[in-house]
Amino acid sequence: MSEKAPSPKIRKAQFIAYLATGIFLAAISILFMLWSVGYMERAYVGTSLISALIGFTLLSASLYVLRLSAYVYAVEKEEKRE
């Protein structure tokens, strides 16, 4: 029972989950980067550098997920064609 393959509808949507996660993380990271500029403008140097660091960390995570989504999309696309 557990070895039954998922239905094609679910399979088709797999890369969208990765894509949504990646875009969500990217949006938050860009928000943090903008906040870092804003903090620097108000002379909170430490807060600004920390939020820039958080932004870059989140951005690397989002890029990793986006890469995965691209690979999964490429695999699924060819599967559909077959």
Add this chain to the structure above:
Amino acid sequence: MIRAVLEVLPRIIAAMLLINIAGDVYALATKNIFLIMKQAPVETIALTISFALALVSLIIPTPIAYVFALVSYSTATRFRVSFLTPAALLSIGALAVIDHVKSFYRSGQERFVKIGKMGYLGIVLSLAVTMAIIVSAPLFATTYLKTLIQYLQTSVSKYGNTFLVAIASNPFFILSISLAIGVALYRIVTVLAEVIAFYVGGSRSTALMVLKSKRDVDIVMETPLTMVKSIVFSALFTPPIYSIVTLFPIDSNILRGVVASAIFIVIGYFMYRLERVVVIEPKTVLVLSTSMLIAIYIGGVAVSMEIYKNVLDALIKPSISTIMSRVANMYTSFYSDIILLFDELAKLFGVAP
């Protein structure tokens, strides 16, 4: 026909740069060259180099020579002519595309491909997206860096702390910050380009190869800010060890600071390694805190033994305050040594009087 276009187009782009540079070189040549060499040596040398490189890129149209010619030319004009304008970036992108096509193209083997209406749209769209990425990525990176560093300098100068201002306006500091952020942005742009390429036209075999390879997928996720944590632990544990080391007296201020920071780095690295092994549980926390209390008690007893000369009195009345002040002395002497080292270094680099 296509071969001729591929050969001529990059030369036209290079010639446009060469005309710009030639005007400046002509203006230089009509003046007294020795006087200008004395007044602005860097600009003159950069202009000469850019002229030579532009000539090279006219003869052998490579993107690298063109990029270096652009950079040295904008250095020569003190960045009056920026190399980060959309036109310059577009020409670099066009040169790169032409260079790539030329290396794969074989003359006499062109074939006509039937392209539908959507096909033309696709070609135009993909070219436009590529060019947009080539232009917007460096512009975004430089704008972000520029605003961050500008705000850093203005905000620091608001405080009126001369030492901080000296650090923030130090070109090496700015260079290191911009290099660090630049490397991060470069990685981001390359990964983004890979993602877009895979969405536009990814192949199943390549994707499966990457997805199946353990090196790319099974990476150990490191908790962010572990390094900061190990630095904090190192700041806690290093002073006692340093106080044991300084039982051998060291005369020089700088040497003491160097020894202190070396021990700090070693302990920090050790903590960084240790943190992956040790799991913090309630039990370890209990053991650590109890042993800490016992160590303080034993230290207090040892100190009061010197005063009372009696074991029972010492056990009942351990002098906690004395041992605590000694520990505090340890920490202050350690950090004063490190601050003295930084002061000497600042004097050495000329950022402090």
